[in-house]
Amino acid sequence: MPETPQGPRTTVPRKRDREEVFVEFTKSICPLCKTPVDAQVNIRDDKVYLRKRCREHGEFEALVYGDAEEYMSSARFNKPGTIPLAFQTEVKDGCPSDCGLCPEHKQHACLGIIEVNTGCNLDCPICFADSGHQSDGYSITHEQCERMLDVFVASEGEAEVVMFSGGEPTIHRHILDFIDLAQARPIRNVNLNTNGIRLATDHNFIAELGQRNQVPGRSVNVYLQFDGFEERTHREIRGRDLRTFKQRALDNCAEAGLTVTLVAAVERGLNEHELGDIVEFGIDHPAVRSVAFQPVTHSGRHVAFDPLDRLTNPDVIKLINAQRPQWFRKGDFFPVPCCFPTCRSITYLLVDGEPGNRNVVPIPRLLQVEDYLDYVTNRVMPDAGIREALEKLWSASAFMGTETTEAQLHATAQALDCEEACGIDLPEAVKNLGDKAFMIVVQDFQDPYTLNVKQLMKCCVEEITPDGRLIPFCAYNSVGYREQIRAQMSGVQVADVVPNALPLAAQLTDTAYGSKTARHASASAGEGNPE
Template sequence: MSEPSESVEPARRERDRDEVFVEFTRSVCPVCKVVVDAQVNIRDDRVYLRKRCREHGEFEALVYGDAQAYMNSARFNKPGTIPLTFQTEVAEGCPSDCGLCPEHKQHACLGIIEVNTACNLDCPVCFADSGHQPDGYSITLEQCARMLDTFVEAEGEPEVVMFSGGEPTIHKHILDFVDLAQQRPVKAVNLNTNGIRLATDRRFVQALGERNRPGKRVNIYLQFDGFEEATHHALRGKDLRERKRRALDNCAEAGLTVTLVAAVERGLNEHEIGDIIRFGVRHPAVRSVSLQPVTHSGRHVEFDPLNRMTNSDVIGRIAEQCPEWLRGDDFVPVPCCFPTCRSITYLLVDHKEDSTDVVPIPRLVDVDDYLDYVSNRVLPDQELRRALERLWSASAFPGTETTAESLETTAAEAECRACGIDLPEAARGLADKAFMIVVQDFQDPYTLNVRQLMKCCVEEITPDGRMIPFCAYNSVGYRERVRAEQSGVPVAGVVPNAAELREVVVDSPYGSKNAAPDAETSREGDGS
C-alpha cells in the first residue's frame, strides 16, 4: 500500500478590506444632481462618503477628518422637534420633497431669506453663484412679508431670521425688510454681508443700529476670511482688508454686534484661523466667530474632495494656533442639527490692561454630559440642560435675550461647580462678555448625506412659501429652480428628474393643510 499523502492546508482566500463600512445612505451626483445610493466608510481614521452615478461614474469625498470624533458625536443627537406646519407632501422621498415635508426630522432654528442674487463682488468662492447673471432677481416687499409669515407659521416665535443674498445691503428695501421682521414675533435679525456698504455708508450703519433694541436685535454676519492680501484675492478677487476694518469700526460706533464669518479652504487660509479668533476677541464690536470649511457648490476654487477641510480639521487648527486659550475638547457638537454638522464653544473673556484672560465654558460645566442624549437622559438639573440646549443651537448668537438668559443660568451653575477655580471677572455680567466660536461644515454636492440632511435646522425660505434645508438648496437643484422661476430665465444644468419641485400644498399664501399633530404643544421643552 502507498503511504497516505500529507494533508495540504488550503490557501487563504479571504482578504480584509482597507476600510470599515459605517452606513448606507443616499446622496446626489455632483455633476447631474440625480439622487444616488451612497455609503459612509472609515479609512485611515478619516470618514469618507462614496457614491456612483450611472452616467458620471464614482465619486468619493472626505466628510470628517477624525473618525473617532465622528462616531462619538452620535450621543449628541437630540430628538427632533416638528415644526408647527409643513409646506409640502412626501412624494419621492428625501431629498426630492423639500420642504419642509412631514418626514423632515427637525424644525427650523434659523430661517434664511435671500433678498437678491446681485452682488457688488464677484468672489471666486460663492456657493450662491451671486453676481451679474442674466437670471438674477430681487424679492419684493410683498414676497418678503410672505416669506416671514411662512417662517412664523412654522415656528410660532422664531429666534432668528437671516437676510442674505447676493449682497443684501444693496437691495433698496433692505431696511424695510428688517422692519417687516421686527413687526413679527421674530426675536433677532442677522444681516449676512461682505461689509462694503457698512464701510462706506455710515448713515446706513446708523440706521441699522437704531433698529437694534431690547427684544429686537440686529447682528451683522460679516464675511471675514483673514488678514493676508493673498487670502482676499484667492477667495474674494480683491483686497478688502481696509474696508473690513472700517466696517467693523462703524458697527462698533453704532452699537451693532458682529459675527466674523470665515470661509476656510485647505492650503489658502487655514493658517489664519487663530489670528481671526484673537482679532475677534479683542475687537469691541465682535461677539462671535463662525469658521466654515468652503462649500464646494456654485463657484469655488479648484480642490481635492479627498483632502478638503472638515470640522475636525478646523478644530485641530484652533487648538494648534490658540493653545493658550483653547483645546479640541472645548468644542461640543450641536445637538439640534446632525451633530457632525456644527460644533460650538463659548469663552468667558476678561480684558485687562496688558492681557486678556479666557476660560472656555466647557471647562467649568460638564456640557457634554448634559447634552448626551444616549446615555444620560435623566439629569438632576433640567434648567441647566435647557440653558445649554439653547446655547448649543443653530439659533444662538451673543446679544439676544435668549442667549443672555442661558449664559446667566450657565454661569450660576459654573460658579457652584467650580470650587477651587479662580473664575475671571467676566463671569459676572456674562452676557456682555461671552464670546462664541462656531465651526460649521455645510454639505455640498460632493458630501451630501441624506441621513444628515433630514435633521437640518437651517432652512432657506423661498418666495413661494417653502422652507428648504440649506444644504439641499445648494446641492440638489432647488437654488437653480427658484432662480429660474423668479427670473423667467432657464438655468443651464438643471436636470428635471433630479429633484422635482413638489406641489406646494397650501390653502392660501399664509396657511397650510399639513399642520403638524399637536402643533400647539410641539415647542414645549425644546431648547434649540
C-alpha cells in the same frame, strides 16, 4: 511541486481584510446630474468617507469627517428634534426631492434665511450662491418678503432668528424696510449677512441699522464676511483686497452699537493658517462677539479642489487648538444637538483681561456639558431650566448679542462655580457672563459631493423661498433647488451643472486632482454670502 504522503502539496489562498470599515448605508446625490443615489459611509485611516455610484457618471468619493473617533462618538448628541407648527410640502419621492419642509423632516427651523437678491458688488472666485450680475438674477419685492416672513412665523410661532442674505443684501434698496417687516412680527432677532462694503462707506445706513438694534425685544446683528488678514487670502477668495473695508465696517459697527459675527470661509492650502489670528482679533475688537468658521462649500462657484482632501469640522478645530494652544485644547468644542451632530460644533469662552494679556477659559471646562445635552446615556438629568438654557446655547439659533442668548448665558452662570469646577478664580466674569462671553462656531455645510440624507433630514437652517417653502440649506445649494428658484424668479433657465467634478476613477488616477480641472469662473461673479 513537492509531494507529501497525502499527495501533491497545494497552496491555499488566504483571505485578507478590507482596508476600511463599513459604517452604514444612506442616500446622496450624483454631484453631476443630481440624481438621488445609494451611498455608504466608510472609515479608513481614522477618517470618514462617503462613497456613491451613479449609473451614468460612475463612482464618487469624498472625505466627510477628519476624525473617525469623534464622528462615531458624536451620535450621543443626536437629541430628538422639534416638530414645526406647519409643513409646506407633501412626501412624494422622498428625501431630498420633497423639500419644503415635508413631514418626514426631523427638525424645525432654528434659523430662516431670506435671500433678498442675487446681485452683488463683488466678483468673488468662491461663492456657493453663484451671486453676481447674471442674466438670471432677481430681487424680491416688498410683498414677497412679507409672504416669506409669514411662512416662517407660521412654521415656528415665535421664531428665533431670520437672516437676510443674498447676493449682497445691503445693495437691495428695500433692505431696511425688510428688517422693519421682520421686527414687526414675532421674530426675535435679525441677522444681516454682508461683505461689509456698505457698512464701511455709508454712515447713514449703519446709523439706521443701529436704531433698529434699539427696538425693545428685538436685535439686529451683523454677519460679516471675514476670511483672514493676508492679501492673498482676500484676492483668491474675494477677488480683491478688502482689508481696509473690513476694518472700517467693524469700527463703524462698534460706534453704532451693533454686534458682529466674523464669518470665515476656510479653504485647504489658502487661509487655514489664519484661524487663531481671526479668533484673537475678534476677541479684541469691541464690536465682535463671535466667530464662525465654515469650510468652503464646493457648490455654486469655487476653485478646483480634491474632495478626498478637504477641510472638515474636526480639522478646523484642531487647527484652532494648535494655533492658540494657550487658550484651547481637545474637548473644548462640542457638537450642536439640534442639527445632526457632525454638522456643527461650538464653544463659548469666558474672556477677561486686556488685549495681549487675555484670560480665556472655554465654558465646557467649567461644567459637564454632556450632563445637560446627552439624551442617550442613562444619567440623571439636572435642573430642567439649566438644561434648557444650555440647549439654547448649543443651537443654531444662538447668536451673540441677542437677548435670547444673553438670557441663556445668565441662566448658565447660575450653575457655574468656577473656583470649585476648575480652580480658576473668575467671579467677575461669571457675574457678567453676557458681557464676557465669546462664541466660536465651526459649521461644515454639505455640498453635492458630501451630501448625506441622514444628516440633511435633521437640518435646522432653512432657506425661505419666494414660493413659500422652507428648504434645508444644504439641499438648496446641492440638489438643484437654488437653480429652480432662480429660474422661477428670473424667467431664465439656469444650467444645473456642478463644475470641477470627476468620477472616482479619475480622482484615483490623478493625485494632482485640481490640475486636471479648470476653475469654474464667470464674468458675472459675485459673493454676498459669507461661506
